[in-house]
Amino acid sequence: MNNLYPKGHTLAGHENLQAGEKVMRNKKGEKYLSVYWFAILAIVAVGIVAMVLVFYGKPYDVREIEANVMINKIADCLSDSEGNLRVEINNENVLQECGFVLSDDFYFEVGEIKQGNSNLKDSCGKGESVVCVDKNLYLLDVGEIKILSVVREHENK
């Protein structure tokens, strides 16, 4: 334990104390109250507190799950029971037919059908402001069609 601190370093510069009881007391003091030891404890504490605050300060990111759920619902909605495209669905009635209430935080695109905040599409691949997910849907009559879904963070604390 005595090797923990550099020789001659004490809390308040008491190197010149006389021998005897005062020196013994000072040795105990330098072990427990050393500036170096408190500095190490403070660094560890600050580090852990900072890491915890950074980790729990960020919201849970569920945008990718939301985008996937949206794609699944669009795929269910666009295809009929036989696996063909429902041709009656177009850009005007897609929200009603598929049962969506889209705020400015969502955007999706399937062929000619484009709904939601179209500005979000421009942010795809540029940072973490939006999450973009695209998947291919195969339909028996028209073949493969691409579904793009974009979601922005939309928490309301």
Add this chain to the structure above:
Amino acid sequence: MRNKKANILTENIIFIILNLIFLSILILFVFSKAGGAAVLEEKYAKQIALTIDGAKSLMEITLNMEDAFKKMDDGWNKDDVVVIKDNVVTVKLREKGGYSYSFFNDVNVDSVYDKKGEGGYVIIVNE
């Protein structure tokens, strides 16, 4: 000589105890942040919103929220913990707090505290 050894032992014990106290305080801080009411409010608000997004009409979904109820403010009514209104889920465990998250599925949803169950909430998706 024996007295000196005893002194060293006492010093070491005190030193270890102080370190353990310091570590305990840090661990308590981490656990208080990890399982706090604010974290649980966010977790359940998003979980319920995603559940509703993926749900179909006439579904009834039971969600176990026992851990959230334990963190609830004293006197706060369990019936008021989950409120779903205008496509927004709000989970509120405290007088000053709460977390809201919106969903895109155009369905009419009711949330009912399951008094018969064990700390559950029932999310009813209507047509």
